[in-house]
Amino acid sequence: MQRKSLLVLLAAASAVILAACGGGGGGSAASAPVDQAGVQRAADLVQGASVRPSDLNVTEPIGKPVPPGKVVDFVSCPAADCNVIAGMLKVHTDKLGWTLNVLTTDGSPGSQQQAFAQIVRDRADGAIYIGIDRGVYERYLPELQANGTWMVSVCSTNPQGNGIDFAICTPDQQRETGRLMAASVISHSGGRANAVYVNVPAFDNLSKLQDEFLASMKELCPACPTASQDVPITALGNGVPQLVVGYLRAHPDVDYVVLAIDSLASGLPAALKAAGLDHVEIVGQGGGDTTWQYIKTGEQLASVPWPYVETYLAGLDSIVRHVTGVQAAPSQLPRFWIVTKNNVAETDLKVDGITPVVIGADAKFAQLWGASS
Amino acid sequence: MTNTLERPAASRPPATERVWTRWATAVSPRSIGAVYILVVIVVVFSIALPSTYPTLATVKQVANGYSITALAALALVVPLATRTFDLSFAYVMTLSGVTAAHFVVHGMSAFAAMLLGMLVALVIGVVNGLVVVVMRIDSFIGTLATGSLVQAFIIFFTNAQIISGVELAGGFSQLAQVQIVGLTGPAVYAVVVALVLWFVLEHTVVGRRIYAVGFNPDAARLATIAVDRIRFGGLLVSAGVAGFAGLCLASSISAGSPTAGTAYLLPAFAAVFVGATQLKRGRFNAWGTLIAVVMLGAGTVGLSLSAAPNYAADMFTGVVLIGALAATGLQRRRIRRG
Structure with missing residues (x-):
């Protein structure tokens, strides 16, 4: 009975303390x-x-043939959206005659490190990864650089440079x-x-x-x-x-x-x-x-x-420019768009399951690369 | 001979004393400790938040906000009463929701789509029964495995995308969003499901057999109880209730999310284990489970009203869960000691 009373008091006390911790706000x-x-x-x-918006920020065509047979590794995440993005990237790497390897992770640093180890083994020409802090893959960077893997960091807090070749969807953007x-x-x-x-x-x-x-x-x-x-x-x-x-x-x-x-x-x-x-x-x-x-x-x-299509295709574009020896375009996103009841019908037009912000964004990128759309 | 006949009558207390003893046992903190904790929570938050907590809106928020958790927890009562774990219930919730949402979006009537959702949930119940009862695989591992297979199927079926469409905002959303005397549908359904479970478990032969299987399956088998059939049935009930909870969840969010149910795995187990410490002293039971959900909900709502830090709700649940499980252990030891 005494122990039970103690439990009651403990639960009540925790409630009081936690409530007291609350800010006014x-x-x-x-x-x-x-x-x-x-x-x-x-x-x-x-x-x-x-x-x-109807225009991309990247407008400079590659201007020379894109070499086929390149390999891009995509480090996916456990969220459903990542699978959709992987599907979209696959469509575009296929258009280029490239191979996309999707490396699935459960979001834990351990599984992410395994993915980067795989990128090293694949000797990939480019790697695209989402929201992964550089601390997770820091130890793989020397080997990745030695392999010539172009590193595209998407939606992380790490700035471009020091092994990250292209950063997009940064906090400032x-x-x-x-x-x-x-x-x-x-x-x-x-x-x-x-x-x-x-x-x-x-x-x-x-x-x-x-x-x-x-x-x-x-x-x-x-x-x-x-x-x-x-x-x-x-x-x-x-x-x-x-x-x-x-x-x-x-x-x-x-x-x-x-x-x-x-x-x-x-x-x-x-x-x-x-x-x-x-x-x-x-x-x-x-x-x-x-x-x-x-x-x-x-x-x-x-x-x-969020311009998902434009973000990931800009990352892929930076890899295309790297392997063709063209200077990478600066990391930029298109003008943002507000969707309300007045224009929500426009979201029905999709690219591989995702609503692009720029109308025909996928075709515009394909045009820059000289790939069939 | 006379002595043997007279002894029971002589040892039996008077009727008024029996009623009093029964009443005292029923309201003892050992029987309804969660209700006492609930009272303490209500008093504390009513003093701390006099204008927002002791209101009808709080009652509605607890009832409506935690009703799907209640349904998910009720799904576990019968299998756990037979000493069988069902870890696949959360995935079954997801599966029934995405199935119904898929067919509604593709033009099927909401009612027919919901029936299909229930049907696939029951199919998983049968699969669980085959794995656990027929193949004799430990229920903890077996249902974890089937849950994993169900999740894989969901990803395959949905391509990991949320199923949505304006069609889901019509009749389908009414299942969870209909208001009955200020309460949403799932709150009422949870009470109805609890009522049915209570009646079956407490007032039918089947209920007695379910508890007998849970307490001692070997003794139950010797008493000619069909242990395997009851455990199989428990898994079917679990899948059925979980499937219905999944339909309510999909209706509530007006979408079929491929991961919607997994968030209910731990809260449901927390509620059903806390519920086992209530009313029936160590037995998994429906009303105890509802009391546990209300207690956890009342505390969590109080914390959110008081703008407690974002770790507070998890900490509160953890403290209550440890407390309740410690109390269960204590009760069981006392029962064994007589």
């Missing part, structure tokens, strides 16, 4: 005057980004997305938004996205209260909607939820509806079929789709 709804100039700038940004999400919130609310940014700290490559969102909110709408809520990576899958609902109930003035990645919205509209919070608008970034569906049904306000 959240701003109160402001009745401060609206910065009309800021709202106008936000509206202009949204209007400009609502038009889908993601800044604009944060600004557009802020503009979308401010424009839609007419400068009267109270927003919470839902962040996943485990995805450290997204950190500057959050910084830019918060800075843009402050710049374009100083009267708009803005806060952040961190969610643990362990909550991805089934816990996020309840964490967000809990936050919104504790902060009833908040009327915009801004998601670091759109996949956090999975199940969120239903949870908001069940909690009587369906007046809260959702804005995210990344895109994907579920997001387009939520936007079509009015359950999500807007999304800034």
Whole structure:
């Protein structure tokens, strides 16, 4: 009986301590005057980004035949999206007469290291990998350089150089997305938004996205209260909607939820509806079929789709230029695009299962390489 | 002879005393410790968050937000009661969801697609039965293996892509998003499933046999109970309830995600093991499982309302799980000591 009582006290104490650890957070709804100039700038940004871009940043053709028979290794990740990206890359390496080896990992550093060891054994001409910190493969870099493997780092925090030949989707390149999400919130609310940014700290490559969102909110709408809520990576899958609902109930003035990645919205509209919070608008970034569906049904306000097709084909383009002896184009992404209910129908046009930001991005790259599209 | 006849009557306490003893046992912290923890949680958070926690909205959030976890945990009650693990249930949830979503997106009616989802879930239940009961492979390993095969099939079937489409926002989404007296569908379904499980386990011969198999399969076999048939049936029930939970999950997110169910693996086991410490002292049971889900949900919702740090919910669950399992061990030792 005494031990049982002890357990009860232990559980209660942990609840009290954990609750006490919580920060206050959240701003109160402001009745401060609206910065009309800021709202106008936000509206202009949204209007400009609502038009889908039609041009790539890379425009210089290779100008000579691409040698066939090259090998590219792609280090995949456990997320479903990585399989789709692998499929898209395979289509394009086939067009070049090249071989794509997909090295699957479970996301653990151990499995990632095995993948890099495999790249060394394959003596690949190029390697493309997603969100892997250089610390994981540092010890393989000398051999990779000796083999002449062109290293393409995608969506990591590591800068280009020191063994990384081409880095794209860097934290700095993601800044604009944060600004557009802020503009979308401010424009839609007419400068009267109270927003919470839902962040996943485990995805450290997204950190500057959050910084830019918060800075843009402050710049374009100083009267708009803005806060952040961190969610643990362990909550991805089934816990996020309840964490967000809990936050919104504790902060009833908040009327915009801004998601670091759109996949956090999975199940969120239903949870908001069940909690009587369906007046809260959702804005995210990344895109994907579920997001387009939520936007079509009015359950999500807007999304800034990540240019996945353009990102990975730019990485492949850098390998093509390397093996043909052409100077690599600078790492650049196309202009970003905001998808809302008005233009969501355009997302139905896909490239190998992914919605490109630039219309016909795949054909444009193939044209640069002189490959049949 | 007279003595032997009189002895039971003489040792039997008066009726009022028996009622009192039964009542005292029922409300003892040893029987419903989670309810006491729940009361402490409610009191603590009501004091800390007087404007947001002690409200009807919190009740709804706990009921609605943790209803699919409750269904997933209820799926485990029967197999665990027969001392059989089913680690494949989370993958079965995913499979039924993606199957139904696939067919809805391809034009089938929501009802027919859901029936197909249930059918494939039951097929996996049969496969589990064959592996565990017929092939005599340890249930822990066997269902882990079938779960892995189910996940492989899901990846093959979906090409690892989320199945979505505006068709899923129609009738299919109503399964989970329908509101019944302020509660969403899965919250009501969880209570109905618990009611059925409670009735079968506590008030039928089959229920007694299920527990008999779980407590001592050899003794149950000697008592002419069809042990294998009951364990096979337990795995079928698990697959059926998990399949239904998967349909609710897919309906809730209006999509068929190829990894949706795996997130429920640990929370469901946590709830069902905590539930075994409630009401029936060491027996896996339906109402105890629901109490455990509510307790874990009440704590987690309180933490999210208080903007606790992002590790808080996991820490809370871990503390409660260790506490509850320690209590179960203590109870079992006491029962063995008489």
